Amino acid sequence: MGNLTIEYKLNVSLVLLLLAIPAIALMLDEPFYITLATKVVILALAGVGLNLALGLGGLISFGHAAFFGIGGYIAGILASHSLNAELMFTLAGTEFDGTTNMLVIWPLALLVSALVAVFIGYFSLRTKGVYFIMITLAFAQMIYYFAIAWPAYGGEDGLSIYVRNQFMGLNTLDPIIFYGICFALLMSVLLLVSKLKNSHFGSALQAARQNEQRLAAVGIRPFGIKLTAFVISAMITALAGALFADLNRFVSPDMFSWHTSGEIMIFVILGGVGRLFGPVVGAGLFILFEYYLGGLTEHWALFLGLVLLAVVLFARGGLVGLIAGEVKHD
Amino acid sequence: MTAILLFEQLLNGLQFGMMLFLMSAGLTLVFGVMGLINLAHGVLYMVGAFACAIIAGLTGSFWLGLMASLIVAAMAGALIEVGVIRKLYQRDHLDQVLATYALILIFSGATRWLFGAFPLYLDVPEILSTPVNLFGLLDYSSYRLFIIGIGITVALGLYFLIAKTRLGMRIRAGASDREMIAALGVDIRTLYTLVFALGAALAGLAGALLGAVQSVEVGMGDSVLILAFVVIVIGGIGSIKGAFIGALLVGLVDTMGRFLLPYLFALVLPPDTAASVGGALSSVAIYILMAVILIVKPKGLIAANG
Numbered sequence: 001m002g003n004l005t006i007e008y009k010l011n012v013s014l015v016l017l018l019l020a021i022p023a024i025a026l027m028l029d030e031p032f033y034i035t036l037a038t039k040v041v042i043l044a045l046a047g048v049g050l051n052l053a054l055g056l057g058g059l060i061s062f063g064h065a066a067f068f069g070i071g072g073y074i075a076g077i078l079a080s081h082s083l084n085a086e087l088m089f090t091l092a093g094t095e096f097d098g099t100t101n102m103l104v105i106w107p108l109a110l111l112v113s114a115l116v117a118v119f120i121g122y123f124s125l126r127t128k129g130v131y132f133i134m135i136t137l138a139f140a141q142m143i144y145y146f147a148i149a150w151p152a153y154g155g156e157d158g159l160s161i162y163v164r165n166q167f168m169g170l171n172t173l174d175p176i177i178f179y180g181i182c183f184a185l186l187m188s189v190l191l192l193v194s195k196l197k198n199s200h201f202g203s204a205l206q207a208a209r210q211n212e213q214r215l216a217a218v219g220i221r222p223f224g225i226k227l228t229a230f231v232i233s234a235m236i237t238a239l240a241g242a243l244f245a246d247l248n249r250f251v252s253p254d255m256f257s258w259h260t261s262g263e264i265m266i267f268v269i270l271g272g273v274g275r276l277f278g279p280v281v282g283a284g285l286f287i288l289f290e291y292y293l294g295g296l297t298e299h300w301a302l303f304l305g306l307v308l309l310a311v312v313l314f315a316r317g318g319l320v321g322l323i324a325g326e327v328k329h330d
Numbered sequence: 331m332t333a334i335l336l337f338e339q340l341l342n343g344l345q346f347g348m349m350l351f352l353m354s355a356g357l358t359l360v361f362g363v364m365g366l367i368n369l370a371h372g373v374l375y376m377v378g379a380f381a382c383a384i385i386a387g388l389t390g391s392f393w394l395g396l397m398a399s400l401i402v403a404a405m406a407g408a409l410i411e412v413g414v415i416r417k418l419y420q421r422d423h424l425d426q427v428l429a430t431y432a433l434i435l436i437f438s439g440a441t442r443w444l445f446g447a448f449p450l451y452l453d454v455p456e457i458l459s460t461p462v463n464l465f466g467l468l469d470y471s472s473y474r475l476f477i478i479g480i481g482i483t484v485a486l487g488l489y490f491l492i493a494k495t496r497l498g499m500r501i502r503a504g505a506s507d508r509e510m511i512a513a514l515g516v517d518i519r520t521l522y523t524l525v526f527a528l529g530a531a532l533a534g535l536a537g538a539l540l541g542a543v544q545s546v547e548v549g550m551g552d553s554v555l556i557l558a559f560v561v562i563v564i565g566g567i568g569s570i571k572g573a574f575i576g577a578l579l580v581g582l583v584d585t586m587g588r589f590l591l592p593y594l595f596a597l598v599l600p601p602d603t604a605a606s607v608g609g610a611l612s613s614v615a616i617y618i619l620m621a622v623i624l625i626v627k628p629k630g631l632i633a634a635n636g
Binding site for chain 2: 054123126133137138141145151258259269301303304305306308312313
């Protein structure tokens with residue numbers, strides 16, 4: 001582990017690049033780049049969440065939009081109650097009107113998504129292979145159609161957040177400050193995931209992917225390991241959802257749609273499944289594509305499809321795999 | 331609410347189920363025989379609808395359009411299979427999901443490029459445009475009855491094909507043991523292309539039939555694709571019989587849920603709340619059905635390969 005691998009160097013360069021983006025954007029006099037980079041960082045965070053389940057655990061969840069949307073709606077619903085001073089619920093005589101404080105929104109998003117993930121995971125993890133893909137999709141679709149049909153929080157139209165939520169008295173509407181918050185969160189989560197990956201839990205999870213019988217034979221129940229990974233993965237994606245809601249100051253049922261699940265999966269695959277910084281590379285590439293090709297032609301999705309197809313058929317380790325080579329086993 | 335209204339809704343559910351069956355038959359065959367998850371199946375539905383709308387628009391004949399939908403969708407299916415899908419059989423499900431998702435982007439993008447974002451116009455043929463009177467009780471759309479008829483015909487045809495013909499025997503053999511059938515000298519590559527094209531043709535037919543009552547536009551296959559997946563997962567992936575049962579279940583539960591649930595909730599809740607709770611619940615009813623069935627029977631109602 002001592003000598004620096006290409007992947008390690010790549011990761012360090014990515015961190016430095018992300019750090020330098022506000023300065024670069026100001027130098028080029030293109031402040032919009034900061035918002036673009038914020039989007040990359042947030043979507044990368046969603047991908048990091050999925051990568052934990054998919055890359056390490058081999059759990060192909062086609063329903064992570066559910067958690068992304070839950071995070072978004074928690075932020076949206078709390079903020080809308082608070083901004084409209086509407087009573088949300090009364091608990092033990094205290095009235096609760098929602099909040100615009102990110103430090104309350106995030107833990108709630110984590111908590112709710114964890115509860116939902118325990119429920120979804122408990123049932124989904126009984127199935128395997130294609131059935132797992134489909135049952136996670138079904139749960140996400142349930143929430144999607146529910147969000148459309150339920151009129152209380154905007155239904156099909158979604159919910160607007162008129163003022164970005166608050167973080168420790170900072171001016172979150174300043175793009176650089178909001179970028180900084182998202183960047184710091186992404187880095188903390190990446191650190192956490194890399195620690196997790198090298199922990200006993202991480203080894204057990206990867207063993208569960210490779211051979212469940214052997215894992216069971218050494219006395220570890222794969223189900224508990226996989227469920228834990230699924231829940232942590234969902235919580236990370238939900239946190240990204242809450243940030244995404246604040247970025248756009250808007251949430252809509254689209255956050256729950258299966259296209260969102262597909263896109264989060266694309267970030268992971270484009271970058272490289274199971275690679276720590278894979279989702280960062282994937283999300284960055286996706287947004288660059290959307291922005292530059294979207295500016296050139298309205299048919300950018302067609303070209304994205306061609307690139308994606310080429311990556312799946314010919315570059316199986318994703319982009320990080322192309323640059324850093326196969327995973328080395330030491 | 332009268333018995334006649336209920337009967338009409340049952341027929342609607344049956345028609346919806348038949349359309350879903352046309353869509354799911356190919357999907358389940360492709361998974362059963364080749365072990366492939368094909369998200370691009372909805373694209374073939376769209377291709378069929380576009381082919382029908384364009385040919386019907388040029389020739390003025392809906393029936394020629396319907397023929398065209400079968401042929402064009404089958405050709406598109408064969409093209410996709412030979413060009414891309416063939417390379418995916420040995421890959422894991424993740425690669426299959428991604429590559430076929432990429433195909434959706436490519437085909438939707440190309441279709442939008444060629445035909446624009448506006449829906450095309452496709453009309454119900456004149457002979458089926460007037461309602462028929464059923465048992466002197468109600469007037470019912472003859473076009474919907476026609477769809478039900480096509481669904482039943484295709485189901486019988488598929489049953490005959492799979493159970494009684496040499497091709498069907500090979501398909502069944504391919505589903506239960508791929509290596510063995512190849513070892514016995516069956517040209518497995520051609521068989522796969524044939525099966526894929528057959529499924530594609532049925533999806534194209536479904537798209538053309540539904541295109542006349544809904545709109546023919548890019549993305550029309552997306553929601554149907556997800557429903558078809560629900561159907562084959564409920565029925566047991568790989569089983570045509572399962573797809574038939576699953577399609578009828580989903581069609582009826584969805585239609586009857588939307589019809590009955592608001593009434594049921596109105597018995598216990600105030601009308602406003604009942605409408606929104608009933609509406610919200612009925613739109614997720616089939617997904618609840620799917621989750622419950624998978625929890626009880628993790629391989630669907632009819633497990634295809636044991």
